[in-house]
Amino acid sequence: MTSVIGLRVLRAHNRRMQTSPTWTEILMTDHETTERVFAAFEQALAGPTPPSTSIVADALEYFTGYVERCHNHKEEDHLFPLAEQLGVPREGGPLAIMIMEHRRSEEALAALRTFAGEYIGGRNDALPGLQKAFAEYSSILKEHFWKENDILFPMARRIFEDKDDATVLAGIAEVEGRFGSDTRERFYALAARIVETSQMRDLSENLPKDVLAAILNTLPIELSFVDADDRVRYFSHENHAKIFGRTRGAIGRVVEQCHPPQSVHKVKKILQAFKNGERGVAEFWLDFGGRKVHVRYFAVRSAEGQYLGCLETVQDITPIQAITGERRLVDEALAI
Ligand SMILES: [Fe+2]
Numbered sequence: 001m002t003s004v005i006g007l008r009v010l011r012a013h014n015r016r017m018q019t020s021p022t023w024t025e026i027l028m029t030d031h032e033t034t035e036r037v038f039a040a041f042e043q044a045l046a047g048p049t050p051p052s053t054s055i056v057a058d059a060l061e062y063f064t065g066y067v068e069r070c071h072n073h074k075e076e077d078h079l080f081p082l083a084e085q086l087g088v089p090r091e092g093g094p095l096a097i098m099i100m101e102h103r104r105s106e107e108a109l110a111a112l113r114t115f116a117g118e119y120i121g122g123r124n125d126a127l128p129g130l131q132k133a134f135a136e137y138s139s140i141l142k143e144h145f146w147k148e149n150d151i152l153f154p155m156a157r158r159i160f161e162d163k164d165d166a167t168v169l170a171g172i173a174e175v176e177g178r179f180g181s182d183t184r185e186r187f188y189a190l191a192a193r194i195v196e197t198s199q200m201r202d203l204s205e206n207l208p209k210d211v212l213a214a215i216l217n218t219l220p221i222e223l224s225f226v227d228a229d230d231r232v233r234y235f236s237h238e239n240h241a242k243i244f245g246r247t248r249g250a251i252g253r254v255v256e257q258c259h260p261p262q263s264v265h266k267v268k269k270i271l272q273a274f275k276n277g278e279r280g281v282a283e284f285w286l287d288f289g290g291r292k293v294h295v296r297y298f299a300v301r302s303a304e305g306q307y308l309g310c311l312e313t314v315q316d317i318t319p320i321q322a323i324t325g326e327r328r329l330v331d332e333a334l335a336i
């Protein structure tokens with residue numbers, strides 16, 4: 001069976017690649033993909049059964065072939081030198097730290113490679129060393145990616161002009177070209193395979209059910225969910241003030257019983273279009289109790305594309321419509 005997460009990795013990647021990505025998007029998608037591989041491999045190494053030698057070999061190929069030889073060189077051979085040329089300090093500054101961290105990650109990967117080689121060669125006693133070396137390697141890079149995403153890339157974006165962005169993009173293409181055509185696609189497919197074979201769980205499984213329920217009830221949007229058989233299965237904000245009142249008696253009812261007769265055939269038409277895959281969203285807005293209310297229906301599908309039901313969202317957008325100008329986080333902090 002194809003893993004849901006594995007497909008998501010590829011789909012997220014494909015969605016981004018439909019329009020020409022910027023250099024920041026390419027590098028940050030590399031980071032995101034690598035972090036998914038980290039999470040998957042971490043789970044495989046810690047599982048109740050020892051990891052397969054094939055997932056260890058795949059992870060090693062991804063870390064060496066892509067992260068070390070390709071991704072890091074997109075930055076070191078093109079982004080960093082241009083940033084330095086345009087005024088980002090190297091010695092004693094962020095670039096020196098980034099380069100030093102690349103070297104540290106290479107040393108950690110060399111140790112990982114030794115243990116991985118022994119494990120693949122049949123020495124099961126190499127597993128604790130492999131786990132320790134991987135923990136060291138991944139922690140260096142997780143911290144490193146965060147610094148690049150949040151500090152270095154925004155800093156470079158502020159000083160780069162369009163021609164500089166184009167130079168970095170050409171540099172990225174040059175580095176990827178060293179490894180053949182479709183380098184990124186090939187390694188992202190390898191990443192998806194690692195994620196699939198690890199059976200990595202969806203992040204929502206990290207949350208206890210009551211926390212997930214509290215998150216849904218905290219959203220500034222009211223939710224209702226009707227399953228693939230058009231029966232109401234869930235609504236949020238129970239026992240909270242709601243724009244459209246709803247009580248537990250709605251659960252299990254079919255949509256015909258929840259809408260006035262004059263609109264029910266329209267609702268059924270939308271649901272049919274969702275089921276047929278002809279559309280994925282329908283939206284309305286209305287004036288209600290002195291508020292502008294935005295109502296949206298979304299087709300909910302599994303990663304494999306199967307129709308699971310319809311999510312209705314109801315939001316009071318009156319305060320959003322009144323927004324003008326800007327209030328940034330820093331303004332808010334000053335006001336406290
Ligand atoms: Fe880097």
Ligand SMILES: [Fe+2]
Nearest residue numbers: 027075145148
């Ligand atoms: Fe990076």
